[in-house]
Amino acid sequence: MSRGDPEFAKSSTLPCVIDGIEVAVRPAPVVASLHEAASRAGFEILARLDDCARLLIRCRRCGGVSVKRRSVVRDHRPECHHCIRARRAHAAAEIGATLLGADPQHRHYGIFRLACGHLVRRQYLRVERAADGGHAAGCGECREARYADVAAQFGWSLTGPAETGRVGYRSYRHECGRTQDVSVGNMSNGDVDCARCGETWTSKPSQIYLFRIDLACGRILKLGYSSNPRRRLRQQLGIARDVPTRILRTVQVSTGHQAVCVEKSAHAEMRRHHPDLIVPKSAYGNAINTRTEIYRADAEAVLCAILDRIERDLAS
Ligand SMILES: [Zn+2]
Ligand SMILES: [Zn+2]
Ligand SMILES: [Zn+2]
Structure with a gap:
């Protein structure tokens, strides 16, 4: 045939x-x-x-x-699985990653190489969503390395996941040898109390700050203290991303405890001598996540004079 x-x-x-x-x-x-x-x-x-x-x-x-x-x-x-693969590879490229292949363990997952070089197993759907949202691919390994770097500045070393498994927490070891769970957010500020040797943020350096914030309702000033004013301004006050902000001034204070005392006396002075410069909560509402410590833009000269005096007093 x-x-x-x-x-x-x-x-x-x-x-x-x-x-x-x-x-x-x-x-x-x-x-x-x-x-x-x-x-x-x-x-x-x-x-x-x-x-x-x-x-x-x-x-x-x-x-x-x-x-x-x-x-x-x-x-x-x-x-068409060729089209699907091309779509996934394209999404990966959008977030700075390379699709290497399918995960043999799970059909919804692929193996990707991230821009930093680390290999990760990730759900295709998440990669495509990240690409749609214009996000970059986050790398867990690099993130943990960053957490370890930050902790090292405060005398702690990152040892791994939180023992309690709490989200947003990690296990850290202090220089004294004590290991405890600390929230990543607190560690990034050095706001952590060692349960063994008692070293706390109140005994660590802090700063008095003066911020200028251009809210939709108008320009305001905020006076306060923080071990990390930049982080306080951009991450903790709940200010919208597109709001222009500026750190006008910072004064170094040797301990967190001293910072609290100095800041309180500054607000007390403003209440006593310049109540007209205080902006009530009703004027800015939820545009900034605080109830007090907000002043009018024309309070800048008065507040700077107070900060000058604080600086002089601390130096003497
Ligand atoms: Zn096709
Ligand atoms: Zn990485
Ligand atoms: Zn300790």
Whole structure:
């Protein structure tokens, strides 16, 4: 029997490799309704496989060939996995990552190389959402390394996940040897009390700050203290991202305890001598996450004079 023999089409199959898997293709006709169903989904049917339950189809969009069950082509909307992979690879590139391949453990996950070089296993959906939202890919390994760096500045070393498993906490070891769970946020400020040696933030350096904030309701000033004024201004006051802000002044204070005392006396002086310069909560509402310590823009000279005096007193 030769290929030209009409019996060949019915009885013989042709080997064919699709996606690394060898399949046998039967060059026999496919019913018109199947062709129409495939066409509606954006495919063309190339051939039947010899088990008759599967079809060899080609995506009209990308030209990729794949094997699909006949029932899927007939009753469902088949998807082209070449197009899906291209879409995922594109999303990965958008967030600065490279899709290396599928995770053999879970079909919803892929293996990606991040811009920093670390390999991660990540859900495709999350990668595509991040790309849609214009986010960069966060790297857990790099993030933990950053946490360790910050902690080291305050004499703590990051030892791993929180023993209690609490979200936003890690386990840290103090220079004295004591290990305890601390929130990442507090550690980034050095606001942490060691339960063994008693070293606390109140005994650590702090700063008195004067901020200028251009809220929608007008320009205001805020006087306060923090071990990290920049973080306080941009992350802890709940100010909208697009609000212009500026640190006008900071005064170094040797301990957190001293900072509290000095700041309180400054507010007391403003209440006593310049109540007209205090902005009530009702004027700014929730635009800034504080109840007091807010002054009018024209209080700047008075507040700077108070800060000058504080600085002189601390130096003497
Ligand atoms: Zn395709
Ligand atoms: Zn990394
Ligand atoms: Zn300690």
